[in-house]
Amino acid sequence: MIVRPFLLLLLAVVLAAPRVAAEPGVTDTEIVVGGSNSFSGPLAYTGEQITKFGVDLYFKVVNDAGGIHGRKVRAVYYDDGYRPQDAVANTKKLVEQDNVFAIIIPQGSPPVVATLEYLEQQKVPMLFPYQSSPVTRGRRYVFQGMTLSDRSSRMMIDYLAGTRKFKKFAALYQDDEYGKSFLAAFEKDLGRYGLKLTATESVKRGVTDVSAQIAKLHAARPEVTFLVLVPGPAAHALRERQKIGWTDTLMVSTGPLTDEKYLALATDAANGVEGLSLWPDPMTSDLKGVQLYRAYMLKYFPKNEPNRYSLAGYFAGMLFTEAAMRAGRNLTRDSLVTALESIKGFETGILPPLTIGPDHETQKQGFWVRVEKGRFTPLTDWLKSE
Amino acid sequence: MRAAALAGGAVVVLGWPWAVPRYFVFLASLIAINAIVAIGLNLLTGYTNQLSFGHAGFLAIGAYAAALLTIQAPLVPLPLTLLAAGLVTAAVGLALGVPCLRLEGLYLAMATLAFGFVVVEAILNLDWLTRGNDGLRVPAARLGPWPLATDTSRYYLVVTVAALLIVAARNITSSRTGRALLALRESEIAAQASGVNLAAYKTLAFVVSAFYTGVAGGLFALVVGFLSPDSFDVFLSVDFVAMIIVGGLGSILGSVMGAAVITTLNDSLAGFQSYRPLIFGAILVASMLFMPGGIASALHRAQPRQGDRA
Amino acid sequence: MGEGAPLTTAALAHVLVSGLATGSIYALMALSLVIIYNATRTLNFAQGEILMISTFVGWTTLQVLKAPLVVALLIAVVAAAVLAWGLERLLIRRAISATHFDVLIITLGLSLILRAAAGLLWTHDEFPFPSFFASQPLAVGAARVAPASLGIIGASLALMLALAALFRWTRLGRAMRAVAQNQRAARLMGISVERVYSASWILAAVVGAVAGVLIAPVIFLSSQMGLVAINGFTAAVLGGFGSMPGAVVGGMVLGVLENLAPLYLPSSIKHSVPFLLLITILIVKPGGLFGRVTARKV
Numbered sequence: 005m006i007v008r009p010f011l012l013l014l015l016a017v018v019l020a021a022p023r024v025a026a027e028p029g030v031t032d033t034e035i036v037v038g039g040s041n042s043f044s045g046p047l048a049y050t051g052e053q054i055t056k057f058g059v060d061l062y063f064k065v066v067n068d069a070g071g072i073h074g075r076k077v078r079a080v081y082y083d084d085g086y087r088p089q090d091a092v093a094n095t096k097k098l099v100e101q102d103n104v105f106a107i108i109i110p111q112g113s114p115p116v117v118a119t120l121e122y123l124e125q126q127k128v129p130m131l132f133p134y135q136s137s138p139v140t141r142g143r144r145y146v147f148q149g150m151t152l153s154d155r156s157s158r159m160m161i162d163y164l165a166g167t168r169k170f171k172k173f174a175a176l177y178q179d180d181e182y183g184k185s186f187l188a189a190f191e192k193d194l195g196r197y198g199l200k201l202t203a204t205e206s207v208k209r210g211v212t213d214v215s216a217q218i219a220k221l222h223a224a225r226p227e228v229t230f231l232v233l234v235p236g237p238a239a240h241a242l243r244e245r246q247k248i249g250w251t252d253t254l255m256v257s258t259g260p261l262t263d264e265k266y267l268a269l270a271t272d273a274a275n276g277v278e279g280l281s282l283w284p285d286p287m288t289s290d291l292k293g294v295q296l297y298r299a300y301m302l303k304y305f306p307k308n309e310p311n312r313y314s315l316a317g318y319f320a321g322m323l324f325t326e327a328a329m330r331a332g333r334n335l336t337r338d339s340l341v342t343a344l345e346s347i348k349g350f351e352t353g354i355l356p357p358l359t360i361g362p363d364h365e366t367q368k369q370g371f372w373v374r375v376e377k378g379r380f381t382p383l384t385d386w387l388k389s390e
Numbered sequence: 391m392r393a394a395a396l397a398g399g400a401v402v403v404l405g406w407p408w409a410v411p412r413y414f415v416f417l418a419s420l421i422a423i424n425a426i427v428a429i430g431l432n433l434l435t436g437y438t439n440q441l442s443f444g445h446a447g448f449l450a451i452g453a454y455a456a457a458l459l460t461i462q463a464p465l466v467p468l469p470l471t472l473l474a475a476g477l478v479t480a481a482v483g484l485a486l487g488v489p490c491l492r493l494e495g496l497y498l499a500m501a502t503l504a505f506g507f508v509v510v511e512a513i514l515n516l517d518w519l520t521r522g523n524d525g526l527r528v529p530a531a532r533l534g535p536w537p538l539a540t541d542t543s544r545y546y547l548v549v550t551v552a553a554l555l556i557v558a559a560r561n562i563t564s565s566r567t568g569r570a571l572l573a574l575r576e577s578e579i580a581a582q583a584s585g586v587n588l589a590a591y592k593t594l595a596f597v598v599s600a601f602y603t604g605v606a607g608g609l610f611a612l613v614v615g616f617l618s619p620d621s622f623d624v625f626l627s628v629d630f631v632a633m634i635i636v637g638g639l640g641s642i643l644g645s646v647m648g649a650a651v652i653t654t655l656n657d658s659l660a661g662f663q664s665y666r667p668l669i670f671g672a673i674l675v676a677s678m679l680f681m682p683g684g685i686a687s688a689l690h691r692a693q694p695r696q697g698d699r700a
Numbered sequence: 701m702g703e704g705a706p707l708t709t710a711a712l713a714h715v716l717v718s719g720l721a722t723g724s725i726y727a728l729m730a731l732s733l734v735i736i737y738n739a740t741r742t743l744n745f746a747q748g749e750i751l752m753i754s755t756f757v758g759w760t761t762l763q764v765l766k767a768p769l770v771v772a773l774l775i776a777v778v779a780a781a782v783l784a785w786g787l788e789r790l791l792i793r794r795a796i797s798a799t800h801f802d803v804l805i806i807t808l809g810l811s812l813i814l815r816a817a818a819g820l821l822w823t824h825d826e827f828p829f830p831s832f833f834a835s836q837p838l839a840v841g842a843a844r845v846a847p848a849s850l851g852i853i854g855a856s857l858a859l860m861l862a863l864a865a866l867f868r869w870t871r872l873g874r875a876m877r878a879v880a881q882n883q884r885a886a887r888l889m890g891i892s893v894e895r896v897y898s899a900s901w902i903l904a905a906v907v908g909a910v911a912g913v914l915i916a917p918v919i920f921l922s923s924q925m926g927l928v929a930i931n932g933f934t935a936a937v938l939g940g941f942g943s944m945p946g947a948v949v950g951g952m953v954l955g956v957l958e959n960l961a962p963l964y965l966p967s968s969i970k971h972s973v974p975f976l977l978l979i980t981i982l983i984v985k986p987g988g989l990f991g992r993v994t995a996r997k998v
Contacts, residue, residue: 088618497982
């Protein structure tokens with residue numbers, strides 16, 4: 005084990021003399037990645053968790069174990085407060101001033117989409133954006149993070165209309181790209197079963213009272229009501245349903261919503277709710293990878309409770325590290341892309357064995373859960389969306 | 391002295407892209423755009439005492455107008471596109487300004503705040519036109535035979551427009567109209583008594599202010615390249631108000647400096663992540679406590695010289 | 701997307717009551733803004749953030765001391781009073797002689813500082829908050845009514861009555877009214893205008909703290925919860941800024957309309973209703989519903 009670094013050092017000395025076209029963000033001792041994210045504004049909590057307590061958590065583990073082929077890895081983050089123009093400015097600064105090697109886990113459709121074109125032009129990889137709209141598909145330098153909405157929808161409808169034989173569906177959705185991309189996908193997938201959404205109601209981001217929307221959905225008498233929301237409004241919806249004593253509908257949460265946060269906010273109003281879960285339970289799962297994640301969290305950030313956001317960031321860090329390891333000492337942006345595309349059956353211990361194809365999607369699966377006594381209980385094995 | 395300062399400034403502005411890294415060219419473009427908005431807002435607030443918390447709405451209208459025109463009619467020359475963005479926004483400013491004549495101070499601030507929200511809702515709901523929440527990607531524009539594909543080319547466009555609008559603003563404020571506006575700010579009733587047509591001038595200020603902000607919006611669309619309703623939240627309007635108050639009410643040079651300070655601050659604090667709003671807020675509070683009246687009046691106090699008020 | 705079966709009267713009643721509950725919180729926020737405005741002629745943009753910080757302080761005592769909710773409420777009220785007093789004495793009063801715009805920017809800066817500070821102290825996460833009232837519905841005939849909504853309405857009304865009594869029958873209340881009407885005259889009559897400034901900030905913060913503890917169970921506790929103050933502004937302007945009954949009515953109207961709009965209007969404009977209403981009122985009746993048209997000073 006001592007020989008390899010020595011040889012590499014020798015190699016480095018030989019090659020170092022005229023350092024031609026060094027890859028941005030990669031020096032002899034360091035790899036620098038970066039990202040624009042929400043550290044203020046409506047998604048500040050998620051932003052902080054996926055970056056400082058997610059990606060950085062995994063990078064700490066990697067660096068303490070010797071780094072990636074002898075290089076330490078470090079991430080630079082700038083706050084965009086969910087404003088697209090700030091995301092553009094931050095991303096330009098990361099690429100042009102800080103010379104980052106790649107952009108990692110930027111959050112939210114508007115900020116992500118605003119920087120898409122620029123990064124593709126500059127041939128800078130955008131790794132695992134934390135958003136579910138399919139608008140990021142089909143680019144050479146973009147690798148999807150979260151399971152995209154059309155795949156989530158296909159799994160949800162196949163399970164509910166196919167396996168469980170439900171017929172009458174309604175949706176309560178957030179009035180933005182997240183909500184609308186799910187709504188379109190639901191309509192399309194229900195169409196395959198000759199069904200459609202019987203009622204839809206929208207909720208504005210940050211709303212505090214959804215009594216009118218719930219009353220209207222209630223009047224439509226759906227068997228299944230999808231919640232395409234974020235934790236706060238979703239918890240309002242569940243509590244509102246409890247208030248009016250509406251029991252004969254199955255409330256179903258989308259992948260991005262199914263997390264412990266929203267259970268904690270809804271308390272007993274969440275019992276019986278079902279949903280598509282994209283991650284194993286970060287607090288209780290005994291999967292090996294999740295246990296390790298909890299152990300590292302306890303070691304490096306003992307005050308921060310495990311949660312799905314930091315788990316997603318940790319997973320992104322792990323995936324980047326795996327690809328950079330595969331790319332070897334001669335790490336370039338293109339060799340990273342090739343390495344990512346070559347990942348087959350990678351055991352993460354968190355999600356099922358991971359294969360990244362030419363579609364660049366890293367997550368395509370989920371499993372069905374039901375809330376029992378304030379926790380998610382799995383009802384199925386991993387569902388596939390191929 | 392004055393000519394030398396002007397010439398020096400011109401050399402710095404023109405030479406800027408050749409002297410600094412690429413990112414600062416982009417940042418300077420943002421500063422120039424914000425400076426145009428700040429001048430527009432200052433013509434309204436600093437001269438007629440009408441405070442607006444809705445200029446993000448005007449910026450949005452100009453930005454979407456220019457972007458849609460560029461997409462739908464790519465053959466329209468760019469100066470005309472920008473002019474159209476300004477005129478469309480000015481028309482909206484007229485429609486808003488006439489009823490707002492009856493409002494004062496706080497009520498006007500609230501009405502303009504509500505206007506800002508309504509514009510964002512309108513962008514969301516006119517999604518067949520604006521693509522709503524998906525956001526609108528703005529194609530690279532052409533100026534005659536030259537495609538504006540680089541930060542530098544866009545920078546020169548932005549600073550040229552900004553320079554033209556600064557000169558125009560100086561002419562407005564030093565003309566009869568400007569003096570009438572200043573008289574309004576001091577005392578509306580006294581101004582009226584001396585023959586100033588209150589309603590006409592206040593409306594005019596609204597229209598001109600909207601025009602400036604609309605043109606800035608067109609440039610914003612070109613420089614940022616992507617528009618979405620999230621770009622134009624109420625906090626952006628607040629930033630504009632902060633620019634003119636930190637810069638100094640009723641001063642064009644102050645507007646430019648306020649825009650430079652707030653934009654640079656916002657940008658350089660991004661790396662402080664969770665501490666960004668904390669530091670930004672603290673600087674706002676401190677500058678108001680120790681520099682009341684803004685940068686312009688601080689400079690004025692430091693250099694009391696006759697006829698030097700920009 | 702307005703299809704679907706018609707609503708029953710019971711459902712409608714529930715939505716109305718829910719709107720009144722939201723409305724009474726808006727009314728309290730509007731009142732706290734009006735109290736400061738009347739005394740100092742400035743707007744406090746940090747009002748919502750003072751509410752948020754004091755609710756967080758109350759919540760922390762719940763967590764750390766396992767204290768009953770009443771104690772948390774008292775602690776929140778005290779924290780709000782201390783915070784408001786400190787801010788007023790240290791920052792606002794130094795700038796009060798300057799233009800109103802300067803004070804406006806100071807309170808804007810404060811709102812940014814307080815929100816970021818709360819994020820650093822308690823994270824930007826959302827937390828559930830215990831309620832004085834049960835969430836299980838009560839059946840009243842065919843209708844179901846949530847005790848939580850009734851409780852919020854009742855508690856808010858009680859607080860409003862207490863405020864009215866304070867303004868009417870106490871020395872402080874009379875002093876505040878005198879300053880609101882004519883500052884110079886009040887000073888000549890021997891009223892300490894500075895003390896009225898402090899008192900108004902403290903009183904507004906206390907009203908905010910009670911509102912905070914009342915709504916935290918409904919809208920959850922988070923660094924963003926202070927943004928509810930924007931609705932308070934709208935309510936205050938609707939009612940005619942400066943008028944206390946106007947603030948109450950403005951809040952109630954806004955809360956109910958916000959809830960009724962999604963029931964009857966097409967989805968394309970329902971979210972704009974509060975703002976369209978505000979613009980319409982301002983154009984038709986510029987002083988707001990209860991506003992007086994003030995004479996312009998020469």
